[in-house]
Amino acid sequence: MRMRIKYAIILFFLVALVIIEKENNIISRVSDKFVLKFPQVEFVGPNNTISARALTENNTVAASSNSALGQLHKAQRNCSMLRTTLGGEERKEVTGRRHLLLMATTRTGSSFVGEFFNQNSNIFYLFEPLWHVEKSVTFEPGGMNAVASSIIYRDMVQQLMLCDLYALESFLFPMPERHVTGILFRRGSSNSLCEGAVCTPPKKGGTQRFPCRVRQCGLLNMTLATQACLQKQHVAMKTVRLRQLEYLRPLVEDLRIDLRIIQLVRDPRAVLASRMVAFPGKYDAWKKWANEGHVPDDEEVGKLRGNCENLRASAQLGIGQPPWLRGRFMLMRYEDIALEPLKRAEEMYRFAGIPITDEVKTWIYENTQASKANDNVYSTHKNSSEQFEKWRLGLPFKIARVVQQVCEPTMRLLGYKLVKDAATLANRSASLLEDRNFRAI
Structure with a gap:
């Protein structure tokens, strides 16, 4: 199962490269710059092709593309099911919903300014969700670096603005089990992830790398977090990793998202x-x-x-x-x-x-x-x-x-x-x- 998930990640980035070709006609130049930092998977790009090698004990490939594709779509189906379950309640909440992106660079006071929105109980606020993406994916130096990274970051922001928190799971290591994790970066800096039903009672042995600050909560359940996001009136996030404004145009023009930057x-x-x-x-x-x-x-x-x-x-x-x-x-x-x-x-x-x-x-x-x-x-x-x-x-x-x-x-x-x-x-x-x-x- 873990190997299938790893190959789902590979297909995810293959899709990202296809998007680059469609929008910028530069996939042949980007593919040579793209490197995964996953400990068990690597991309190589000779002759403008992409191959994957699972670094197991005998260096053999152990997953099929069909199974990987199924894993890739699983998170989307889960989030769609949640929307269907909430039904009319979700549709009522989404009416008038605004999506806010605080875009900055490091040491510009973004954590301080982000609190202006984190302290609003009507807003589902996320603190630096792209941290995990950056830690999982890197790009070799080159002119296409900014293009490829901006597109991948943008697509992740799009999913999170739509409350698809499952999209982050592919970038968490170790992978969450049953959508439960203890390693979401700076969870405690997001009130929305440390309140209400999202703050489950702590269990013995459930250690967290980034615990909640104000109250003791158990490991983060991504399903409960997704539900909380769908029920909030607005969504906001801050990031220092999205620096290319021009690549945000698809988000601005997405009719599902009423985005302010x-x-x-x-x-x-x-x-x-x-x-x-x-x-x-x-x-x-x-x-x-x-x-x-x-x-x-x-x-x-x-x-x-x-x-x-x-x-x-x-x-x-x-x-x-x-x-x-x-x-x-x-x-x-x-x-x-x-x-x-x-x-x-x-x-x-x-x-x-x-x-x-x-x-x-x-x-x-x-x-x-x-x-x-x-x-x-x-x-x-x-x-x-x-x-x-x-x-x-x-x-x-x-x-x-x-x-x-x-x-x-x-x-x-x-x-x-x-x-x-x-x-x-x-x-x-x-x-x-x-x-x-x-x-x-």
């Missing part, structure tokens, strides 16, 4: 400063430059340039409001939210077409007026108006200057002022923000 951005200088603290191993070259004067190589600067260019391209597309995206996109700067959290939260709720609740307003007040600074880099509890520019005191000007040189087009588009010297950078009374109304551009 909020792109959260932050000053690239602040993002780099925060990443150097949160991920010291990945940004060791920059830290050495700051501390010892060792200049990062061209590859590191190239990564920064690529990140800024991706951000600029998506933001420019969204701000331009093409017909397919009109009324569906909002750009928000983290700095504006930090300065006026409740005002900006109300703007985002109005854009989403969802009423803001008192519980959300209370959470915002209690979690943005902290009397003492919180040193936890992952904390959502902080004095936001005082903390959002703290990076200016710790980032060396020589690094800030490189960021400005590499990311200047992006910074100018988003309204971040450049600085000419270290004194201006450290002077927090001098604002680095231009007054901008992105929805009016």
Whole structure:
């Protein structure tokens, strides 16, 4: 059975590649870049073909394509059965249902802003559901990397917006047994997965890698979670793994989904400063430059340039409001939210077409007026108006200057002022923000 499931995964990605050919006519170039990180399966792409090898003890293939295809469709049938079972109740709930995607990059305050929707009991909120997809699938370096990853991530978001949580099971290792798992990433960051019927009583021996924070719950039952999603009035999720806005068009045009996209951005200088603290191993070259004067190589600067260019391209597309995206996109700067959290939260709720609740307003007040600074880099509890520019005191000007040189087009588009010297950078009374109304551009 496990082998059949593994081959169902293979067929799933084969379908993804076919989609790439249909939408972009580039499958022949993508297939050579596609690698699975599953411990027992690998893809190879010589001569534009795909083959699979199960790394069992004797390296033999032990599944049929028909059986694999049946496994692939099983999750879809299960979710359809749930919709049928709920019947009129589901149809009533879906009426007026909104779907909200908070799209960001790491260290832009997305966990904090995501809580604005997580705290609304009318919203089924998911925290970084694409984490498991990223851990299971990787792409070799190449020009088609962004295309292939964006399409796979997009299709997963589409299934989750439709409350098909079974779609995630193929990316959980070990695979769930009877739709029950204890390894869903940051389950405790989603109130919807830790409340009501979804919070089953803990059982002896049922260990969890990511337990609920507020209350003790048993292992996560994906069927109960799917039911809870279908019964909620709205669906929202946040992700730092979907960065190509243009590939979300099929979701926007899907008549089953009433999608609103909020792109959260932050000053690239602040993002780099925060990443150097949160991920010291990945940004060791920059830290050495700051501390010892060792200049990062061209590859590191190239990564920064690529990140800024991706951000600029998506933001420019969204701000331009093409017909397919009109009324569906909002750009928000983290700095504006930090300065006026409740005002900006109300703007985002109005854009989403969802009423803001008192519980959300209370959470915002209690979690943005902290009397003492919180040193936890992952904390959502902080004095936001005082903390959002703290990076200016710790980032060396020589690094800030490189960021400005590499990311200047992006910074100018988003309204971040450049600085000419270290004194201006450290002077927090001098604002680095231009007054901008992105929805009016």
